[in-house]
Amino acid sequence: METKKPIPENRLKRLLQCKLELRECIQNGADPKEMKRIADYYGFTFATPV
Amino acid sequence: MVSHSPLPYNVQKIDELNYVFVTKHGILYHLYFMPLVGIYPSLPNTYSFNIEREGTLPHPIDRRIAATVVDVLRRFFQNIENAMIMVCDSTDGKQHRRRNLFDRWFQYYNDGTMAAINAEAGDSEYEILLSIYFKKTNPNKQQLMKAFGDLLAQDCYDIVF
Numbered sequence: 001m002e003t004k005k006p007i008p009e010n011r012l013k014r015l016l017q018c019k020l021e022l023r024e025c026i027q028n029g030a031d032p033k034e035m036k037r038i039a040d041y042y043g044f045t046f047a048t049p050v
Numbered sequence: 051m052v053s054h055s056p057l058p059y060n061v062q063k064i065d066e067l068n069y070v071f072v073t074k075h076g077i078l079y080h081l082y083f084m085p086l087v088g089i090y091p092s093l094p095n096t097y098s099f100n101i102e103r104e105g106t107l108p109h110p111i112d113r114r115i116a117a118t119v120v121d122v123l124r125r126f127f128q129n130i131e132n133a134m135i136m137v138c139d140s141t142d143g144k145q146h147r148r149r150n151l152f153d154r155w156f157q158y159y160n161d162g163t164m165a166a167i168n169a170e171a172g173d174s175e176y177e178i179l180l181s182i183y184f185k186k187t188n189p190n191k192q193q194l195m196k197a198f199g200d201l202l203a204q205d206c207y208d209i210v211f
Contacts, residue, residue: 010205011089011090011201011205012137012178012180012201012205012206013205014089015084015086015089015098015137016137016139016178018084019098019100019137019139020139020141022082022100022102023100023102026080026102026103026104027102027103027104027105027106028104029104030078030080030104032064039084043088043089044084044085044088045084045085
């Protein structure tokens with residue numbers, strides 16, 4: 001699935017949009033590559049050390 | 051802290067901030083933290099925490115899910131500089147249910163060492179509930195509170211999808 005939506009300028013909306021796409025991805029079986037692609041698209045990552 | 055807690059499920063660590071577990075009903079949950087430093091550099095060590103499950107079918111109440119979430123959060127907050135933001139939005143109309151559920155889990159987890167700030171934004175058509183959680187001993191707590199206030203002031207506009 002390709003993300004078509006533009007990245008919002010509003011940072012909170014950007015976070016929400018990413019979260020909603022990840023939710024949909026997880027509900028549909030959570031393909032790790034797709035999850036990573038979504039997070040990367042919005043500028044997030046799962047793998048930042050604490 | 052409540053004693054006689056149900057046992058948490060075995061959690062599989064996918065990577066540093068991404069966990070999964072399977073319930074006795076066979077439902078797979080994902081718990082993941084997304085660092086916010088890229089969009090909110092003024093919020094030090096702050097992560098968006100998300101709980102999602104595969105599939106959409108309802109399932110019976112399972113107290114071990116809360117115990118598992120609490121266990122993961124306990125580990126997360128072992129670094130006292132960590133902070134966490136929960137965002138519940140009204141896209142599917144479950145925002146209050148999600149926050150109330152999480153509030154209950156938070157109360158269950160909180161041994162008096164945690165601080166939380168809750169906020170709401172939106173209008174009659176769309177609502178967003180935000181909360182930030184951190185240790186009271188977090189050395190950055192003043193900065194966290196200010197930056198969270200700035201976030202609310204600067205970004206709680208134009209959030210309707």
